[in-house]
Amino acid sequence: MNNQRRNVLKTGSGAALLSVLAAAGIITPGMALADWNKAAFDAKSMADTLKAMGAGAPADSKDVQVTGPDIAENGAVVPVGVATSLPNVTMVAILIEKNPNALAASFTLPEGTEANIQTRVKMGQTSNIYALVKSDGKFFMATKEIKVTLGGCGG
Amino acid sequence: MGNPMKIRAANKDGVTEIKALISHEMETGQRKDAAGAVVPAWFITELTAKLGDKIVLAAEFGPSVSKNPYLAFKFKGGAKGDKVVVSWKDNKGDSRTDEAVIN
Numbered sequence: 001m002n003n004q005r006r007n008v009l010k011t012g013s014g015a016a017l018l019s020v021l022a023a024a025g026i027i028t029p030g031m032a033l034a035d036w037n038k039a040a041f042d043a044k045s046m047a048d049t050l051k052a053m054g055a056g057a058p059a060d061s062k063d064v065q066v067t068g069p070d071i072a073e074n075g076a077v078v079p080v081g082v083a084t085s086l087p088n089v090t091m092v093a094i095l096i097e098k099n100p101n102a103l104a105a106s107f108t109l110p111e112g113t114e115a116n117i118q119t120r121v122k123m124g125q126t127s128n129i130y131a132l133v134k135s136d137g138k139f140f141m142a143t144k145e146i147k148v149t150l151g152g153c154g155g
Numbered sequence: 156m157g158n159p160m161k162i163r164a165a166n167k168d169g170v171t172e173i174k175a176l177i178s179h180e181m182e183t184g185q186r187k188d189a190a191g192a193v194v195p196a197w198f199i200t201e202l203t204a205k206l207g208d209k210i211v212l213a214a215e216f217g218p219s220v221s222k223n224p225y226l227a228f229k230f231k232g233g234a235k236g237d238k239v240v241v242s243w244k245d246n247k248g249d250s251r252t253d254e255a256v257i258n
Contacts, residue, residue, distance in 0.1 A: 036200045041217040077221045099219050100185060108213040113230040114170070120221035122183070 040103050046130070049095060049102040050139075058132060058139035061086065066131040066144040072123060075148040080104075081118040086135035089115035098127035106132075123148050162255035164239045171233035171257055173204060173212075175226045175241055183218040199224065202243040206233050233257050 040052035050056065067081035082092050092115055093106035104121045115133065123129075126147045133140045158178035165172050177199065184196025196218055204212040211230040233239070235257055242252035 036215055041215070079225075096219060100183075101217055101219065103217050104219040105217060106215045107228075108215075110210055110212075112232055113211050113228065116229055118225070118227040120225045122181075122219045122221050 037106070040106070041101060043103065044101060046095060046097055046102050050132070053093065053103075053106070053132070055132060055134075055139040058141040061133070061140035061142060064131050064133050064140050064142035066129055066142050067118075068129060068144055068146050070145075071147045071149060073149050075123040075125070077120050078123050078146060078148075079118065079120050080129060080146075081116070082131040082133070083116040084131075084133050084135070084140070086115065086133060086140060088136045089133055090137075091132075091134035092117055093132040094119070094121060095130040095132060096121060096123055096127050097130065098125055099123065157249065157251050160241060160251070160253040162239065162241055162253055164233070164255045164257040166233050166235055166257050170229050170231055171206070171237075171239070172229045173227065173239060173241075173255075175204075177202075177224045177226070177241075177243060179223060179243070179245065181216075181218065181220055181222045181224060185218075197245065197247060199243045199245045202226070202241065204228075205240045205242075206230070206237060211239075 040049055043049040043052045050058065063086050064084045068079060072078040080094055082094060089109055091106060091108055094104045095102045096104050105119060107117055109115060123146065128143050128145050131142050160178065161176040163174045179199050180197055181199065182194055182197040184193065186194045188194055198218045199216045202214040202216065203210055212228055237257045238254050239257060240252060240254045242250060244250040
């Protein structure tokens, strides 16, 4: 028996059911918003992550700021902030290029919430950190290199 | 149930700033214990902050967010005395909700 074909049919009807439920208002957009984006968090490379988030090739923007230390003594706790002056920001994400999975965190910002978020992330090694911002439906990106000092002797 | 979160909420000139310190292991699934067995991943996947019924921030975390995650953000609105509710859910299905009063 062609199992793959059966599976495809099954998933196909599942997706159709989901859209029917969504159309009927049983699944509200608010709930869909809370679905963890497994594909994006499982993606290993930057390119795959951006693809999974539907970002394609974001444009570099000077209006997006990534803040963080130039040198992090402890890779387990690296304070990182993202801020932007772009209008109508609906999504902000932090990506770390050389981590096993690039995506660290993504934030959905409803209207009224400022595009200015600080958090702390882990870094396995010296890497570029990318801030991805969705403004007016378009994706923008900025980057900053953070050096991680192994052994924590504070080079 | 994890330990309580520490949440500070302060309103200044109509903008509320939230600072939250969440108590969670945030195990990546990359580490090995002394016996060489992989420590299974255990991390917060979703976090939401609400002012009343309105969501002010919805976050999705991966395992590369630090142990005991810290989060700071600002939103317009909120008044002194209003309650902000922060809740999270982890990949083992555990969850926790804490609240803070804006001052």
